[in-house]
Amino acid sequence: MTKRVLIIGGNTGIGAALNEQLTSEGAETILISRSQGEVDVTAAEPNFPTIDGAIDALVYCPGSINLKPFRGLKMADFEHDMNVNYFGAVKTIKQYMPNLKESENASIVLFSTVAVQKGMPFHSSIAGAKGAIEGLTRALAAEYAPAVRVNCIAPSLTDTPLAEKLLRNEKQREGAESRHPLKAIGEAADVANMVNFLISDKASWMSGQIIGVDGGMSSLVTS
Numbered sequence: 349m350t351k352r353v354l355i356i357g358g359n360t361g362i363g364a365a366l367n368e369q370l371t372s373e374g375a376e377t378i379l380i381s382r383s384q385g386e387v388d389v390t391a392a393e394p395n396f397p398t399i400d401g402a403i404d405a406l407v408y409c410p411g412s413i414n415l416k417p418f419r420g421l422k423m424a425d426f427e428h429d430m431n432v433n434y435f436g437a438v439k440t441i442k443q444y445m446p447n448l449k450e451s452e453n454a455s456i457v458l459f460s461t462v463a464v465q466k467g468m469p470f471h472s473s474i475a476g477a478k479g480a481i482e483g484l485t486r487a488l489a490a491e492y493a494p495a496v497r498v499n500c501i502a503p504s505l506t507d508t509p510l511a512e513k514l515l516r517n518e519k520q521r522e523g524a525e526s527r528h529p530l531k532a533i534g535e536a537a538d539v540a541n542m543v544n545f546l547i548s549d550k551a552s553w554m555s556g557q558i559i560g561v562d563g564g565m566s567s568l569v570t571s
Contacts, residue, residue: 351375352402353547354447356389356440357382357409361508362459365536366407366543378403382410389436390428396443402450405547407457408437412477413510415470426473433459433477437484448496455547455555458485460502462562478502482558489556497555499546504562506534529564 353370357363358379367377378399380387387394389410412432414425437458448454460478463471482500489498505511505524515521515533525531542561545551560566 351404351547352378352451353405353407354378354380354399354403354444355407355409356380356387356436357411358407361409361510362503362506362536362539362543363407363409365540366409369537369540369544389439390431394436394439394443396440399444399447401447402454403444403447404451404453405455405457406441406444406448407543407547408440409459410436411459411510412474413514414473415514416473417470418472421473426476429473429477430480433474434480434484437481441488445492445496453497453549453552454495455497455499455551456488457543457546458498458500460485460500460558462502462504462560462566464502465558465560466566485558486556493555497546497551499551499554499557499559501539501542501546502558502560502562502566503534503539504528504560504565506536506539508536527565528562529568529570532563534561534563 353375355363355367355377358367359381367379370377382389387396410432412429414429458481460482461474463475464479464482485498485500507515524533539561542559
């Protein structure tokens, strides 16, 4: 049976890589993009399109990278990161949970960051917002089991449009690579591969998990 997958943020980065993988495998994808002006998930009441019928998987990709010293962060920074990363996900899941419940093997994939479990300077705003996502993942996984599986991926720096400012030149790229035990920056396809697995029948016994796709950064110390 053809899998039907809703990707929020499916036109760039990880969402686009996932869409390419899924369509090549014959899945039906539905894309909703904030960058294309379709739905602003940060709005108080986003204008979500109505989708008829079952959705087998919902993948929420929107995120932010707001790295500043704590003293330089305004309350507006914290509010923006929470709106994009956490409240946007909550609103989306609320909107499409009825569709997910119509599926026989429904799943949700959300995104955190390696900086939640591994303390990093200048990450207080984004780590706080993504920490909320990790809590949401486990709470929803417990509440909706066994009908809907909910998992979360916590990547490290990945070469996507969102990370362009951190990878503007070769020196920045080399520095970022050297900080990872695997001495490489992740590609969008690396993370999309894990999403594809989590929404597949192969992961039917997985829920409530926070999975690092991070070049070893969260758990390895190398010389």
